[in-house]
Amino acid sequence: MNMIEVTMVRIYLSEKESHLDSLLQRLHDWEKLRGVTVFRGISGYGDSGHLHTASFTDLSMDLPLVLEFFDEPAKIEKILEHLNNTIKSMHMVKWNAWVNDIEDESL
Amino acid sequence: MNMIEVTMVRIYLSEKESHLDSLLQRLHDWEKLRGVTVFRGISGYGDSGHLHTASFTDLSMDLPLVLEFFDEPAKIEKILEHLNNTIKSMHMVKWNAWVNDIEDESL
Amino acid sequence: MNMIEVTMVRIYLSEKESHLDSLLQRLHDWEKLRGVTVFRGISGYGDSGHLHTASFTDLSMDLPLVLEFFDEPAKIEKILEHLNNTIKSMHMVKWNAWVNDIEDESL
Numbered sequence: 001m002n003m004i005e006v007t008m009v010r011i012y013l014s015e016k017e018s019h020l021d022s023l024l025q026r027l028h029d030w031e032k033l034r035g036v037t038v039f040r041g042i043s044g045y046g047d048s049g050h051l052h053t054a055s056f057t058d059l060s061m062d063l064p065l066v067l068e069f070f071d072e073p074a075k076i077e078k079i080l081e082h083l084n085n086t087i088k089s090m091h092m093v094k095w096n097a098w099v100n101d102i103e104d105e106s107l
Numbered sequence: 108m109n110m111i112e113v114t115m116v117r118i119y120l121s122e123k124e125s126h127l128d129s130l131l132q133r134l135h136d137w138e139k140l141r142g143v144t145v146f147r148g149i150s151g152y153g154d155s156g157h158l159h160t161a162s163f164t165d166l167s168m169d170l171p172l173v174l175e176f177f178d179e180p181a182k183i184e185k186i187l188e189h190l191n192n193t194i195k196s197m198h199m200v201k202w203n204a205w206v207n208d209i210e211d212e213s214l
Numbered sequence: 215m216n217m218i219e220v221t222m223v224r225i226y227l228s229e230k231e232s233h234l235d236s237l238l239q240r241l242h243d244w245e246k247l248r249g250v251t252v253f254r255g256i257s258g259y260g261d262s263g264h265l266h267t268a269s270f271t272d273l274s275m276d277l278p279l280v281l282e283f284f285d286e287p288a289k290i291e292k293i294l295e296h297l298n299n300t301i302k303s304m305h306m307v308k309w310n311a312w313v314n315d316i317e318d319e320s321l
Binding site: 001003006008020024028034035036037038039040065070095096097098099100101102 | 119146148149150151152153171173187188191194195196197198199200201202
Binding site for chain 2: 226253255256257258259260261278280294295298301302303304305306307308309
């Protein structure tokens with residue numbers, strides 16, 4: 001199987017920061033990222049130091065959100081530079097990975 | 108603490124592709140993977156280029172799904188070869204990691 | 215952009231084990247971890263070998279939970295040593311990553 005090197009990225013937001021939509025739009029329209037997945041955590045704590053937990057009676061909690069995407073390293077480096085002013089320090093993580101690449105499939 | 112090397116894998120599907128159940132069954136029955144976790148994203152975009160977002164009034168959206176699993180590198184390599192024809196190009200990511208290994212515990 | 219090395223950790227639990235709250239409290243109060251995110255999987259299988267799947271008619275299922283956190287490698291090593299007796303073998307995974315570090319921002 002042919003695998004090509006990529007950089008994985010996870011960006012940590014919270015629901016109340018709420019610039020998720022503009023960030024997704026930007027990654028899609030400007031940065032031409034092929035794919036992004038957004039996950040909502042059910043609990044956690046971050047800058048505030050307070051624990052946040054989802055419950056079925058309180059859906060308005062400020063829960064953690066994580067954006068995940070990957071692409072070739074050079075493209076990701078540019079995107080991280082572009083995002084650097086809009087993402088808080090210690091909230092954007094990257095690491096090296098490999099992705100399957102089927103040559104005879106149209107990407 | 109003793110840690111052993113593993114390969115982490117994340118596979119990106121969508122709810123409408125819906126071969127999740129057969130893939131889980133296969134990983135369990137044929138490939139004898141010890142554990143798999145499936146996550147549902149709340150938003151994202153992929154091949155179609157359209158943003159998909161969950162809302163409480165529309166639970167039938169085509170949301171992203173991610174399968175995550177890990178095992179020793181040689182076993183994962185075989186599994187990735189087996190899955191290669193069933194997973195779209197650029198939708199199966201792997202990287203190296205380490206897992207805790209408590210020797211005197213029954214696995 | 216300045217990035218500093220970190221160790222990422224993912225710990226795999228299940229809802230029925232239910233020591234999530236005490237683990238979060240411990241990571242926050244004792245280990246002074248800056249941030250933790252908890253995700254709930256919608257399906258999966260683990261030690262029991264049985265598939266667990268969420269449905270809207272059965273919210274009491276024993277679904278997988280994942281705790282994710284990262285910090286500088288030396289701090290994470292200490293935390294993993296401390297947690298080693300409380301987390302099952304093969305349920306705590308770590309890997310190297312890098313996080314954005316904006317120097318003129320108060321952490």
